[in-house]
Structures are given as C-alpha cells and as structure tokens.
Amino acid sequence: MAKPTDLLKEEHKAVLQRLADLEQIINDLDQKEKVSAKLKELGSFFDTEFWVHFDKEEKALFPEFDNFMPRGAGPIAVMLEEHVVLRKTNADFQQAVAKYLGNADTAETRRAIYQSGSHFIGTLRDHIFKEDNILFRMAEIHLNAGQMEKVTLLFADIDRAKQVKA
Ligand SMILES: [Fe+2]
Numbered sequence: 001m002a003k004p005t006d007l008l009k010e011e012h013k014a015v016l017q018r019l020a021d022l023e024q025i026i027n028d029l030d031q032k033e034k035v036s037a038k039l040k041e042l043g044s045f046f047d048t049e050f051w052v053h054f055d056k057e058e059k060a061l062f063p064e065f066d067n068f069m070p071r072g073a074g075p076i077a078v079m080l081e082e083h084v085v086l087r088k089t090n091a092d093f094q095q096a097v098a099k100y101l102g103n104a105d106t107a108e109t110r111r112a113i114y115q116s117g118s119h120f121i122g123t124l125r126d127h128i129f130k131e132d133n134i135l136f137r138m139a140e141i142h143l144n145a146g147q148m149e150k151v152t153l154l155f156a157d158i159d160r161a162k163q164v165k166a
Helices: 004-026 032-047 050-065 076-102 107-142 147-166
Strands: none
Touching: 004 032, 004 050, 004 107, 004 147, 032 050, 032 076, 050 107, 050 147, 076 107, 107 147
16 A cells, blocks of 8 residues: 555645746736636646645644644644645735736736745745655654554545545
C-alpha cells in the first residue's frame, strides 16, 4: 500500500506546477484576453479541488501525531496556522478574480489579484517545503505501519466523499 506521505508529496508536485502557472498569469493581468481562461481554471482549482488535500492532512494525517506531539505546539500547530492563513488569502484572491473576470477589470482589482496571489504563492511554496522536508519525515519516523495504512485508507475515503459531492 502506498505511503500516505508519498501520496501527499505527489499532490504537492502537482500544486507547485499550478503555482508556477499562476505566477505567470498574475504578471500578465493587463492582457485580459490572453489570461482569462487560464486564470479561471486555476482559480477554480484553488477554490475547490485543492482543499481536498488540506482535508487529508487535517482529518487523516495530523491526528496520528497526537500520540507524540501536542496539537497546540510544534510543527503541527504551525502547519494548521498556515492553513488558516492560506484559506483567508485564497478567499481574498477568489473575490478579486471574480471581479476581474466580471466587469470590474480595474487597476485596483488587478492589484488585489497580484497581492493576494503572490502572498498565496509564496506562503504555499514555503508551507509545502516544510511539510515535505520536516513534517512528513517526522511522520515516516514516528508513525507505525498500522497508522500509515489507516491514513492511506482514510485518504481514499476523503477522495470518494468528494467525488460523490461533485
Ligand atoms: Fe500539504
């Protein structure tokens, strides 16, 4: 059975690719015709599918750390705080993107997309780096085979639940 940390790392790679695409787009907002379709697609990914990944971490992987690391402190607390920041930044980004794709393609809207988008990109890259290199390594050392298997099975449940909803 696949290790849950390997599954999350694979998802990180796909997310990093999308962040690279998004970085290009937010630098070309003055070319609305060129960027609109891609911005819409990326915006929709970061508004929906992307959060399934956070669910996997928050509902399946992180709880397995409870035996050896308090939730309120240490790396899990930092990761959860960053998830909150990313949710808030995404909300600001989505609002600006909706305006831009609607009829409010003003300099102010473009600035709002650029600011929230760059913040989201920078924070998420840094967050993924910490998960890949610190948190997931700790999981691989501290969680036993039964725990790893349980998390992988929960991931499949989370994926299935999302498909039913979609
Ligand atoms: Fe992650």
